[in-house]
Amino acid sequence: MLGEGVMWSARDNAVYWVDILGCSINRIFLDNGGIERFAQPDYAAWVIERAAGGLVAGIGRSIYRLDLPANARELIGNVEPDKHSNRLNDAKADWQGRIWAGTVPVSCDKPTGSFYRIAPDGAVTLADTPYTIANGPAIDPLGRFLLLTDSALRTIFRFEIGDDGTLGMRRPFICFEADWGVPDGMTLDEEGGIWVACWGAGCVTRFTSAGRRDRSIPLPASQVTSCAFAGTELNRMFVTSARDDAGGKLGGALFEVDPGCRGLAPSAYRG
Template sequence: MREANILFDYKGHLPECPSWDVQTQSLFWTDILEKEIHGYQPSTNKHQIFKFSEEVGCFALRENGGFIAAMRSGIYLTDTDGTVTKKVCDNPNNPVLARFNDGGTDPQGRFYAGTYWSPRDYNGALLCRVDADLKTTVLQCDILGANGLAFSADGRLMFTSDTPNHVIYRTPLDENGNPAERRVWKSFPRGNGRPDGAAMDEEGCYWSALFDGYRIARFSPQGELLEEHRLPVRCPTMLCFGGPEMKTLFITTTRENMSDEEVRERPLSGAIFTLEASVAGLIKPKFKES
């Protein structure tokens, strides 16, 4: 079991959606509740903060520069300094009850964004996709908290998790990205961690941040547990691969809804950790616009 280290002197509120930029060798992530996107370049220790008027649930870097960002009211394009330049679509959920949560791009550079149904009275969240022409399509419903988005290298399998429901799904996709029937790939018992954000490695294995579980885990393409790595905090939220060889895991964690006592006991909650993996991860493409 390898040891996780702190990336740099930073602790956020609800860091999520870590994304590695190969071109600049920089890590980007959102702090949802602080309404920010952050960028950090390890080689120079440069830390940027882009502030927004709404929670940014997830985002992706754009090939044209800037971000595509899923905020509470809708999905937007921004320029390189974070200034909003275009609204892509409204939030297809009720934005009062459901903010955007997990998301990212597939191997073809299409952007996916899922929502979180805050009332938690039924599975009212959804997953949508933005294509290169900025057309937005709702792909899946019957979700409580959309998470765990990752794709096989050929883009023909999509993995998602529903964190509050303790389940990971696998969905076949056709050559145009249209989904077939979603099926349960792995279920988790209550009380030992819930599958949150995820990433895929080059061997087709799925890495999951186990919220409330103090650890991250690697699963084979068949769902077999291959590795677990403990963290000194209770709630990892997501991970991504990066670094010069794409073998560094960057792991976001949170201190949301933690008491002052727990924060004192686990002062690294909200920090970003790094862990060296034995296998490289898949590069996360930038959003491609036509």
């Protein structure tokens, strides 16, 4: 229904992704194409590898350690426990093993969401607010900056990151034109290029490190939601999508495209 949060696991030789509205975590093994789906008790927002083994997942407004295939969950903490109309959205781990995660109103129509930093000990810190649809963080592997989208504003913002994890001023970095779609999930390649899933435009688009629109890869689904590099050479790209209300047959599918470049290995959570 709403594919999101695609993530490569070298440890499992698998690609993970979530179906937020379908409340499931999914994985496909790249050696044999086998697919598994694991039902969750609430909106499945994201999944990230743990350095100690297993996974960490954002479910509803809660953060869990997750062991598969048993689908066993251990609660780490909660985000916005009093905001019952909100849920977790996109998240990524950084070079220090922290998680950066956004929240959105389930209705996606008002600025009640925020952006949080989750430490390895489970402590949750408000990093920035407000957001209507906090989406697709992408984090410099050297820890210099962080990119974050508010899809409702069609803008990707850039933040400097302090040594203590605090964010600098929110600065507009890429403002989407009308025919570019809406920026959603994103990832970085090894040259510093920024790959953005373009909701409503049926493509993933690469921007240079300076924010200049470079090229796009079209997909047979209009609502494209997230992208990640995968494979032992990190030269394969997997892309999620959402079911198309107009009836598109491939809306909601997971795609693989050839990006023509290599990506960066994802960081793991150290909690």
